Amino acid sequence: LPRVLSGIQPTAGSFHLGNYLGALRQWVALQDTAEAFYCVVDLHAITMDWDPEELRRNTLVSAAQLVALGVDPQRSSLFVQSHVPEHVQLSWVLECLARFGEASRMTQFKDKSQREGTGGSSVGLFTYPVLQAADILVYQADEVPVGEDQRQHLELTRDLATRFNGRFGETFTVPAARIPQGAAKILDLQSPEKKMSKSLPPAGCVFLLDDPKVTAKKIRSAVTDTGREVVADPVGKPGITNLLAIHSALSGRSVPELEEHFAGRGYGDLKKELAEVVTDFVTPIRERTQELLDDRAELERLLAAGAARAREVAGQTVRTAYERVGFLPPV
Numbered sequence: 001l002p003r004v005l006s007g008i009q010p011t012a013g014s015f016h017l018g019n020y021l022g023a024l025r026q027w028v029a030l031q032d033t034a035e036a037f038y039c040v041v042d043l044h045a046i047t048m049d050w051d052p053e054e055l056r057r058n059t060l061v062s063a064a065q066l067v068a069l070g071v072d073p074q075r076s077s078l079f080v081q082s083h084v085p086e087h088v089q090l091s092w093v094l095e096c097l098a099r100f101g102e103a104s105r106m107t108q109f110k111d112k113s114q115r116e117g118t119g120g121s122s123v124g125l126f127t128y129p130v131l132q133a134a135d136i137l138v139y140q141a142d143e144v145p146v147g148e149d150q151r152q153h154l155e156l157t158r159d160l161a162t163r164f165n166g167r168f169g170e171t172f173t174v175p176a177a178r179i180p181q182g183a184a185k186i187l188d189l190q191s192p193e194k195k196m197s198k199s200l201p202p203a204g205c206v207f208l209l210d211d212p213k214v215t216a217k218k219i220r221s222a223v224t225d226t227g228r229e230v231v232a233d234p235v236g237k238p239g240i241t242n243l244l245a246i247h248s249a250l251s252g253r254s255v256p257e258l259e260e261h262f263a264g265r266g267y268g269d270l271k272k273e274l275a276e277v278v279t280d281f282v283t284p285i286r287e288r289t290q291e292l293l294d295d296r297a298e299l300e301r302l303l304a305a306g307a308a309r310a311r312e313v314a315g316q317t318v319r320t321a322y323e324r325v326g327f328l329p330p331v
């Protein structure tokens with residue numbers, strides 16, 4: 001079986017539609033055909049300002065949401081990144097192979113360091129993509145299901161794997177990004193020139209755990225384009241195109257089919273129907289997440305079992321990699 005690894009930040013507590021359609025939906029689907037490792041990346045969540053109590057809470061909420069969305073802890077290893085210290089152990093070696101210049105070119109670092117400036121940002125924010133590479137390589141993953149915004153980090157991961165293999169002998173599988181068609185980049189509802197993101201104002205971001213009434217309101221208030229025909233046109237009608245993409249991904253109906261369906265009707269009809277499609281989707285997810293959170297001990301047990309399985313694989317990789325680079329094996 002091919003091996004798959006992916007991770008998601010717990011930062012906002014609730015995931016959003018972009019996370020789900022760009023990445024998590026593939027996580028769930030891949031469980032049928034791959035050996036999957038999925039983690040809540042809490043180490044990545046401290047690269048920028050954070051609150052410890054909130055982080056702990058959001059990590060649990062994230063894990064519960066993943067299960068509610070269909071990640072099956074029996075079939076897949078679901079765990080919290082900080083429970084598997086091998087990620088950090090491998091990360092150091094990769095940091096010593098990564099070049100300052102290539103890390104400086106990462107667009108996510110450039111975006112995220114804008115607030116504090118590069119000088120005021122944490123070193124962890126800078127080395128973030130190298131830890132991400134370690135997350136992936138430590139499992140010898142073949143595929144990494146992610147949204148479009150992670151493509152550059154995956155390229156870095158491939159470069160580091162290839163560099164290590166070239167210098168120390170074949171050690172790592174060089175992983176491929178698995179980016180979905182159609183929903184690889186869900187746009188913000190208020191600023192459809194940007195990707196949907198937890199760091200923009202919440203009115204443009206549909207959180208899965210939002211009250212369904214709030215969700216419906218966000219969709220009804222989505223920024224649309226001039227004109228009134230419901231047709232996909234990424235350049236001329238980015239807002240409408242985005243709403244059609246979300247509808248299509250959740251309803252399973254193709255965009256041309258939806259254009260047909262809305263022929264002769266207006267933007268308001270699209271929004272009204274989409275609000276229903278989205279609330280029908282999120283309502284059971286919300287309930288299931290709450291149920292899982294109500295049994296915290298069981299959730300923690302699940303995560304411990306996932307981490308134990310993950311450590312078996314990750315430990316083997318770290319031992320091999322440490323030996324290859326010349327560390328004296330501990331007796």
Ligand code: TYM
Nearest residue numbers: 006007008009018019022023132146147184185186195196
């Ligand atoms: P994160 O937590 O920002 O996002 C989780 C996943 O959601 C996808 N995504 C989107 N897809 C489509 N449209 C959007 N608007 C949108 N916003 C987010 C992301 O592409 C991602 O797949 N660095 C990663 C976390 C990470 C990771 C890893 C991923 C850490 N280690 C190892 C894969 C493998 C991140 O910040 O994702």
